Amino acid sequence: MKYILFFFSIFTVAQNLKTPFELGNGNQSTTYSECISYYEKLDNQFETIQMQKMGLTDSGEPLHIASFSSDKNFDFNSNKAVILLNNGIHPGEPDGIDATMMLMRDLATNTIKVPKNSIIVAIPVYNIGGMLNRNSHSRANQNGPEAYGFRGNARNYDLNRDFIKSDSKNSRSFQEIFQLVNPDMFIDNHVSNGADYQYTFTCIATQHQRLGGKLGEFYKNEMHPTIMQKLKLKNIESVPYVNIHGDMPDNGFAQFMDSPRYATGYTTLFNALGSVPETHMLKPFKDRVRVTYEYMVETINYVDQNATKIKALKNQNLDNYKAGMQYPLQWEIDSTKVSYIDFMGYQGGYKPSDVSGKERLYYDKKQPFTKKIPFYNDYKATKEVTIPSFYIIPQSQWPIIELLQLNKIEMQPLAQDTEIEVESYKIASFETTKYPYEGHYGHYITTVSKSTEKVKFxxxxxxxxxxxxxxxxxxxxxxxEAVDSYFNWNFFDTILQQKEYFSAYVFEDLAKELLDKNAKLKAEFEAKKQSDSKFAENGAAQLDWIYKHSPYYEKAHLQYPVYRVK
Known part of the structure; x- marks a missing residue:
């Protein structure tokens, strides 16, 4: 009888804790205030749930984390695995927000399998400003819910491009949370854009080569496929995120390369396994919430069963990144390595547009198909660097130092003025975007020249x-030269501008004196005139060349102010 009463009590509690999504018509998502109030209710009713206020966001509201621990031990530095769930980075994609509310409730009420070896940590809503900007029209390509948030945050940043540059308070507060909980697994819930196909659930598994070593191979070959198979047993078909926009996926596609500007690109830098569930925008909202929920359940189950192995592989992965080893900075698809996957799509084609009369893409849902298509899952490094033993950063570069400290980077200030032999970079070339991207005119195709010299610090x-x-x-x-380096995100743009120049009529005499006193410089000058006809005809260019090869040329111009020690 006690057994029956216990489960009746659990059932009653669960009924009283229905989420706004469950109380609605299946096409309604929670508001921000309802969401936070719901987690506060869970915190008040269950000792296994702990709600904490964290750092501020650009909206002025703080982030929260809600944690579940079956034994009420919320020590993130214990032997337990930690799984971090992030929701609402794009609040117009609210599936994870509603699914995670139900998940945390079901964990607390023991209505699903409860992890014994893991702590579950959820950020209820990451982009609070975007969620408060509630509307029904900004996701023109999406099938529900009736109302949702906006992609940009309170300052109109796309937060899934801000994990390295950290222009937003949201990003800085996320990094505090990430470094506090030190997750072994990270899930960032999304809804897709792009092609049409039969799947409700697609997923970006963070690129295994960027994870590195046995950890990456384990995720690619064991962990992720097993979780996908578990979903299949629940009649949830899945496919890698369809990385196609404005075209048909029939000819195949590549795995998404999540560089550090993205959520899983950032978390990978600390050897956390990462995934981005991407439910399909055109499928009913209630179905998208369900598959997001089930994916999180199966991932939690897998991590809990393999917690010891995952933590060991994560720690061992650091052995792949020691001083003197090579580290890839840039990647491209390795087209020589291709796998073939079964793809459940719709027949696509082109027909005249009723609007423009021009050809338009369409998918015919009356013609579903399943066929094998190529999937490119491997990348190859196109530029590598030797890992130094140390970096040296002058204290004047305080914005960089603050970000490193935020990410718990250990650093030691010099106890006294010291001359040190270092590897030094000059910025040799770079391109800059013509249009702004997330608040920046970023650089790309950056190259450096290297020298070894003694520098006084x-x-x-x-x-x-x-x-x-x-x-x-x-x-x-x-x-x-790294894709998302601080240099490429404009943190060092002051070194790209000369601060001192010369007046030609004054420097003419000094230039002649420099050439007369330095035979080597004069020989190089004459050789350049011989080899470059345009240079030979341009007096201003010749003066500028002499100036830049003289002691008068400022050392700071193009001098990268971060140094390497082998």
Missing amino acids: RKGDFMISTNQKGVKYLLETLEP
């Missing part, structure tokens, strides 16, 4: 060892 400048957990974070941010 001041007391208080920072020595940063690469022998630490954040080594990949250091390499991706401090190496200028």
Whole structure:
């Protein structure tokens, strides 16, 4: 009788804790205030749920984390695995917000399998400003819900492009949360854009080569396929995120490369396994919420069963990033390595537009198909760098130092003024975007020239060892040629502008004196005139060349102010 009463009590509690989504018509998503109130209710009713206020967002509202621990131990540094769930980075894609509310309730009420070896941490809503900007029209390509948030945050940043540059308070507060909970698995819930096909659920598994070593191979070959198979047993078919926009996927596609600007690109830098569920925009909202829920359940079950192995592989992965080893900074698809996957699509084609009369793409849902298509899951490095033993950053670069400290990078200030032999970079070339992207005119195709020299550093400048957990974070941010480096995100643009120049009529005499006193310089000058006819005809260019090869040319111009020690 007690057994029956216990389960009746659990059932009653669950009924009283229905979410706004469950109380609605299946096409309604919670509001922000309803969401936070719901988690506060869980916190008040269950000792296994803990709600915490964290740092501020651009909206002025704080982030929260809601944690579940079956034994009420919320020590993130214990032997338990930690799974971090992020929701509402794009609040117009609210599936994860509603699914996670039900998930945390069901964990607390024991209505689903409860993890014993894991702590579940959820960010209820990451982009609070975007969720407060509630509307019904900004997702023109999406089938429900009736109302939802907006992609941009309170300052109109796309937060899934802000994980390295951290222009938003949201990003900085996320990094505090991430470093606090130190997750072994990270899930960032989304809804897709792009092609049409039969699947409700697609998923980006973070690129295994960027994870690196046995950890990456384990995720690619064991963990992710097993979770997908578990979903299949629940009649949820899945496929890798269909990385196609404005075209048909019939000819195949490549795995999405999540560079560090993206959520899983950032979390990978600290060896956390990561995934981005992408439910299909055209499927009913209630179905999208269901598959998001089931994916999180199966991922939690897998991590809980393999917690010891996952944590060991995560720790061992640091052995792949030691001083003297090579580290890939840039990647491209390896077209020589291709796998074939079964793809459940719709027959696509082109027909005249009723609007423009021009050809338009369409999908015929009366003609579903299943066929094998190529899937490119491997990348190859196109540029590598040797990992140094240390980086040295002058204390004057305080914006960079603040971001490193936020990410728990260990650094040691010099105790006294010191001359150190270092590898030094000059920015040799770069391109800059013509249009703004997320608040920046970013650089790309950056190259550097290298030299070894002795540099005098001041007391208080920072020595940063690469022998630490954040080594990949250091390499991706401090190496200028890395795709999402601080240089490419404009943090060092002041070095690109000369501060001192010369007046030609004054420098003419000094230029002649420099050439007369330096035979080597004069020989190089004459050789350049011989080899470059345009240069030979341009007096201003010749003066500028002499100036830039003289002691009068400022050392700071194009000098990258971060140094390497082998």
